[in-house]
Structures are given as C-alpha cells and as structure tokens.
Amino acid sequence: MANEDPNSPPQRHKGRGAVSNLAGRFVDQVSTRESDGWLTEMEPLERIPTIAIEEKAKSIIASNNSPDLPFSQSINPYRGCEHGCTYCYARPAHAYMDLSPGLDFETRLFYKPNAAELLEQALRKKSYQCSPIALGTNTDPYQPLEKDKRITRQILETLQRYQHPITIVTKSQLILRDLPILQEMAEDNLAHVAISVTTLDNDLKRRLEPRTAGPAARLRTIEALSSAGIPTAVMAAPVIPALNDSELEGILSAASNAGAIHAAYILLRLPFEVAPLFRQWLREHYPQRAEHVMSIVQQSRDGKDYQSGFGERQRGTGVFAQLLQQRFRVHCRKLGLNQRKLDLDCARFTLPPRAGDQQSLF
Incomplete structure (x- = not known):
C-alpha cells in the first residue's frame, strides 16, 4: 500500500487496528486520498x-543493557503483528523496512524460518553466557501466523533441549x-x-486490539497456565488515560482470581509514528474523548506525546502517573501479587550431544 499523508482522511478496515497507512519517518514522498467531487462519498477501500x-x-538473539527492562536477551520470531493493536510501540520498526508503521505493520509480516537453527548456533558458542531469553518483546510470538509457521514452537523446543530459561509475553490462547x-x-x-x-471490555478490545483473544479467553489462559504449575503474571498494558485506566484494579483482581501470582503495568507509550497513528484512531473511534x-498523556510525559528516557518511558511522570503507580502498588499488596521473586535457573544450561560427538567416559 502507498504511504499516506498524516492529513489523509482515516477510514476503518474491518479487523484492522490502524485507520491509515501513515508514512514512516524515512519516506520522502507521501500520497493523500481525497474526493474529486464527482461522488458524494469516496469508494470504500478494498x-x-x-x-x-x-x-x-x-x-x-538481541541483547540490551536497558536498566528498566527485566531481561538482557530476547528473540523475535516475527516482524510486524497481525493482532493490529493500535498502540503497539513496535510499529515504528516497519519504517526501517520502507513500509508503513500503520496498516503495513499488521498486514505485511516477516517470519524467520531459520530462527531455531541460528539459536542453536548461538547457544553452542564458547563465549555464550546463559541468561533468560525473553520471547514477545517486540511483537507477539503467538500471533496468528505462528499457527502455520511454528517458529516459536521450534525455538521453545530448542531451548528445552539446552535446558535454557525462557520468559514469554503474549495475548494469545495459542500458547496453550x-x-x-x-x-x-x-x-x-x-x-x-x-x-x-x-481491558475487560469486549467492545474496547475489538476496537483497540482487533485480532486478539477476548478478555475472558485471556483469563482462561492464565488459569490454564497457572493450573499446570507455570508461574504466570498479568501485564496490564498499556494503561491509557481516560480510556482503560479505571479498569486497572478490575484487571488485577480478575487475573489474580485466575491464578496469576505476579503483575506489572505500562503507561501508554507513543514513540515516533505511533503518536499520530494513535491520534487518528482516537478521532475515529472516540472523537469526544480524544x-x-x-x-x-502529555501531562504524564512532560508536555510531550512521549518520553524515551530510562525510568520514565514505562511509568511516566506527573500527578496522574504517580497516582497510577500508587493504585497499582496498593492493589497488588491487597491481592498478594508480586510477593515472590521469579528467578529462573541458569545453572541447568547444558549443551546436548550431537550426532558424531565424542562421548565423555566420566
């Protein structure tokens, strides 16, 4: 699709989150869709x-040394995400592919068929030092494409063979x-x-995250994982002022009742192209509240749409952000969440023998 001018009239696409194909910041030319006056309405988009x-x-394996991230290594089997979450902070990455962070991000997806092979090579390097690998840091590892491609499954099987610790963040029931x-x-x-x-509101979920599992399905997923003995957390994210922030306590309570033992939240993040895309979405779906x-948002971001500084990008600043943090802490304490550390075992990491390897006699 062509990259569009931010002033182009937005138009909803069934099952899609973004309402335009907003141009990425590296694009020199953009196009705009306007009526020529011959028709009373523009033709619907295909x-x-x-x-x-x-x-x-x-x-x-991607490495980071960010002080506000709970992991130093991550894997992303896919670029782009069909879930179509309007607010997704990963959208700007599509600009590096000369594609739009808007509709392109959720319709033109990249998959890495050699991911498991590369992972095995990385784990066998003498210089490799084991630390938990995070899946789902940029796009969802269990998005619909995974059902066919099974790349996340291959990565998981590889890590299991090496007894390597892993953390996963997802919105999908496919993890089951x-x-x-x-x-x-x-x-x-x-x-x-x-x-x-x-959110626990099905209507808001449908507008905000069009191709994701519903709230009830996610709570059932927490229950299934927890019942299987898998330490499970709830991520209340993003918290959007005047849209879903009032649900924070309800989400934490519902997840705790389903078996979650940990919780975290993130204030809405709007880096680069995400800000104009989210503004378009607000004007289209919630014009009176936009x-x-x-x-x-700007009161919580020092007058801007976004702050990228460590310690601020996840939580924000100002009165609203401080109140949100206090509400979260109080309710987690009330529910008994975050009472134990989830330190995974890196000492089990081992290199499984391959065909032709010399076996040890001791």
Missing part, C-alpha cells in the same frame, strides 16, 4: 489481505498448544509466562 514474507535472519513443554520447563524452574490483559485522553 479488504487488505495479510501477506507473509520469508526473512532469512543473520542472527536471532505448547503447554506440555512449558509445564516440563517450569518444573525445572526454566519458564514463566505473562499474559497481557488490556483531546482529553491526549491531554492527560
């Missing part, structure tokens, strides 16, 4: 199919397909999972 594109990756593997790893303190629950939402 349905946008999902296109899966093979990407042969050169490496698979891999419940037996995760259960076995959890028995050895090698796995824990976080399920993202943004200015109020963004006003509180």
Whole structure:
C-alpha cells in the first residue's frame, strides 16, 4: 500500500487496528486520498489481505543493557503483528523496512524460518553466557501466523533441549498448544509466562486490539497456565488515560482470581509514528474523548506525546502517573501479587550431544 499523508482522511478496515497507512519517518514522498467531487462519498477501500514474507535472519538473539527492562536477551520470531493493536510501540520498526508503521505493520509480516537453527548456533558458542531469553518483546510470538509457521514452537523446543530459561509475553490462547513443554520447563524452574490483559471490555478490545483473544479467553489462559504449575503474571498494558485506566484494579483482581501470582503495568507509550497513528484512531473511534485522553498523556510525559528516557518511558511522570503507580502498588499488596521473586535457573544450561560427538567416559 502507498504511504499516506498524516492529513489523509482515516477510514476503518474491518479487523484492522490502524485507520491509515501513515508514512514512516524515512519516506520522502507521501500520497493523500481525497474526493474529486464527482461522488458524494469516496469508494470504500478494498479488504487488505495479510501477506507473509520469508526473512532469512543473520542472527536471532538481541541483547540490551536497558536498566528498566527485566531481561538482557530476547528473540523475535516475527516482524510486524497481525493482532493490529493500535498502540503497539513496535510499529515504528516497519519504517526501517520502507513500509508503513500503520496498516503495513499488521498486514505485511516477516517470519524467520531459520530462527531455531541460528539459536542453536548461538547457544553452542564458547563465549555464550546463559541468561533468560525473553520471547514477545517486540511483537507477539503467538500471533496468528505462528499457527502455520511454528517458529516459536521450534525455538521453545530448542531451548528445552539446552535446558535454557525462557520468559514469554503474549495475548494469545495459542500458547496453550505448547503447554506440555512449558509445564516440563517450569518444573525445572526454566519458564514463566505473562499474559497481557488490556481491558475487560469486549467492545474496547475489538476496537483497540482487533485480532486478539477476548478478555475472558485471556483469563482462561492464565488459569490454564497457572493450573499446570507455570508461574504466570498479568501485564496490564498499556494503561491509557481516560480510556482503560479505571479498569486497572478490575484487571488485577480478575487475573489474580485466575491464578496469576505476579503483575506489572505500562503507561501508554507513543514513540515516533505511533503518536499520530494513535491520534487518528482516537478521532475515529472516540472523537469526544480524544483531546482529553491526549491531554492527560502529555501531562504524564512532560508536555510531550512521549518520553524515551530510562525510568520514565514505562511509568511516566506527573500527578496522574504517580497516582497510577500508587493504585497499582496498593492493589497488588491487597491481592498478594508480586510477593515472590521469579528467578529462573541458569545453572541447568547444558549443551546436548550431537550426532558424531565424542562421548565423555566420566
């Protein structure tokens, strides 16, 4: 699809989150769609199919030293995400592919068929130092494409063979397909999972996260994981002022009742192209509330749409952000959440023998 001017009139696409194909920040030319006056209404846009594109990756483990992230290593089996969450902070990454962070991000997806092979090569390097690998840090590892491609499954099987610890964040029920593997790893303190629950309101979920599991399904997923002995957390994210912030306590309570033992939250993040995309979405779906939402966002971001500084990007600043943090802490304490640390076992990491390897006599 063509990259559109931010002033182009938005138009909803069934099953999609973004309401435009907003141009990325590296694009020199943009187009705008306008009526020529011959018709009273513009012709409806065609349905946008999902296109899966093979990407042969050169490496698979990404490292970071961010002080406000609970992991130093991560893997993303996919680029782009069909879930179509309007607020997704990963959308700007599509700009580096000369694609739009808007509709392209949720319809033109890249998958890495050699991910498990690259992972095995990385784990066997003499210089490799074991620390938990996080799946689902940029896009959902269990998005619909995973059902066919099974790349996340292959990564999980590889990590299990090496007895390597893993953490997963997802919105999808598809994770239950891999419940037996995760259960076995959890028995050895090698796995824990976080399920993202943004809202308990089905209508808001449908507008905000069009191709994700509903709130009830996510709570059932927490219950299934927890019942299998897998330490499970709820991620109340993002918290959007004047849209879903009032649900914070309800989400924590529902997740706790389902078996979650840990919880976290993140204030709405709007980096780069996400800010204009989210503003378009607000004007389309909640026009009477749009200015109020963004006003509180900016009050919590030092007058801007976003702060990228460590310690601020996840939580924000100002009165609203402070009150939100206090509400979270009080309710977690009331529910008994976050009472124990979830430190995974890195000492079990081992290199399984391969065909032709010399076996040890001792």
